[in-house]
Amino acid sequence: MEYPAYDSYKPSSIDWIDKVPSHWVTWKVTHGFNLVGSGTTPKSDNQSYYEGGETPWITTSELREKEILDTKFKITKTALADYSTLKVYKPGSLAFAMYGATIGRLGILGIDATVNQACCVFDEPEQFDTKFFFYWLWMRRDVLISLSVGGGQPNLSQDDLKQIRAPIPPVTEQQKISAFLDYKTQQIDHLIEKKKALIEKLEEKRITVITQTVTKGINNNIKLKPSGKHWLGDIPKNWVCSYLKHFSLIYDCKHLTAQFVDDGYPLASISEVKGWYVDLATSKKTTYEYYHDLIAGERKPKTGDIIYSRNATVGEAAIVSKNTPDFAMGQDVCLIRSSDLLLPDFLMYFLNSKLILQQLDLLMVGSTFKRINVNDIKNFTLLIPPIEEQKQIIDYLIEVENKSQSMVLKVSEALERLEEYKAALVTLDFPAF
Structure with a gap:
């Protein structure tokens, strides 16, 4: 992209500017x-x-x-x-x-x-x-x-x-140049806002599909029954409506301040539960002694466990994968270990549904700080299908997620190009007027 050039230029008297239009x-x-x-x-x-x-x-x-x-x-x-x-x-x-x-x-x-x-x-x-x-x-x-x-x-x-x-240049010319750049940047900003709004809509649609699937299943012809909770409505007849504590063990983190070291055992706090799996790439580390104190009482994370944020970024969660090295919980998180009747991936989808988000909103009404305690998490209302149906739902939602991520990636790439174009507008020489 190039702007129209001026008729003539002269050397600049400033070291880091090569030349300027002759009349400037x-x-x-x-x-x-x-x-x-x-x-x-x-x-x-x-x-x-x-x-x-x-x-x-x-x-x-x-x-x-x-x-x-x-x-x-x-x-x-x-x-x-x-x-x-x-x-x-x-x-x-x-x-x-x-x-x-x-x-x-x-x-x-x-x-x-x-x-x-x-x-x-x-x-x-x-x-x-x-x-x-x-x-x-x-x-x-x-x-x-x-x-x-x-x-x-x-x-x-x-x-x-x-x-x-x-x-x-003279003030009148300055005003023409700034008006032109205002117009161009406003055009780009408008397109950027539209792309951002589209990403938000795609995310909202993703959450809606997850919620519909983990509360009603993928069989539209399935028979329903009252859930027993007026705010939840009917649920599939062969599903169980219960509390998370009846299908999982929940362990709070140890409330102690660990010593940080450069080389030691990783700690998973709220920063490590941003994606689907626990990410320890930038985690803080602690000593062998503190690590053993932190994992005491069945708190050593295992494959399939979920680390759940209960402070600041309340509701964010991540699964411990089979490739995750030994680590301990840091501050502000708890560990959810599901029973054989509840698959970790199904639980993860459920924790990302509007059903859980609504429960979180109710728990934090009037709170100055976003924070919930472990008893609140234990009493999350949960819907549990039979294991085979959980597997079908997981497969279906993986496909939905892949399509959604592909669309978001395309929009994000277009958004990045717009940001680059906007940046280029103000890194070129000024247009001639």
Whole structure:
């Protein structure tokens, strides 16, 4: 992809820019904006600075190359009065992340707002059109980061940004360029949102099919009977409606803090139960002594056991495969060991169904933190078909999953191409106008 070129170019006076259109003029940022400032973080343990606050307070995590219309935190008039470094910036101001993991991220204020100390704000433009400079910084982000300093993470200061020199066209031309890039990026953003919505619909359809299958089976002509629970309705006549504790043993993790070592026995916590099988690739490790303490009382995971998250990522689960090395449960998970009447793969599908999700929602109503205890898990309502029917359901759902994953992969690849195209828009030279 290439933009139309200008008629003539001249050498740039900036080391990392080769050439610029002949009629462009190089300005220092402080000559282009009358105000370049930042902010601070009011003490988080002082509720008078946050409780009932009405003034939006932006952190760098909210800079996502979009217009900022709301913030996670808001501060009070007391905070504004106590901290002279807190300034309220006007809509249209440009915010830039100066350091940390988000260095180089950008945002345009769509509201009156303050910022923390990691944000640099450009306001009151003179020679620069703010939106043009937004795209200029976006285009040069990698170069700017490479110029930063810092030990663990790159770091740019306000002074660094004030010293930036940028070649720019007249303001009217800047506005034409930024309007063109707005139009193109909005087109791409619209397509990206449609792809993301499609992925969400595919996931919703997948969960719906799983739920229908593990509650009604795959035989549409099967006779039904009352489940005995008004919220569940009728179930297949030869199925059993019971509680998980009647068909499984459930062991909570040991509530002790293990010593971490570089080379030892893996620990499975909530991060290790993101997929169908327990993944220990990036797990923390502990010593032989702690490992044996953690697996005491039948807690040593076996093939077919399920590790279930009961804190933060409540409801996520993964099966222990036959290739999984010896490991112990870390914090915030429990172990489910199904009986011979309940196949692990069927139970996994059931745990991913809306029937379990609804039970989780009821258990966590009013809770500030997402967390359930082991007794809640033991009392999950469960539907258990005969073993042969469980096998048929597993085979059917594997086929459904494969088709669903194939479709999601295709959409994800298209989404990735759109993201790459959008990135390319702001890594090329500006189009000629």
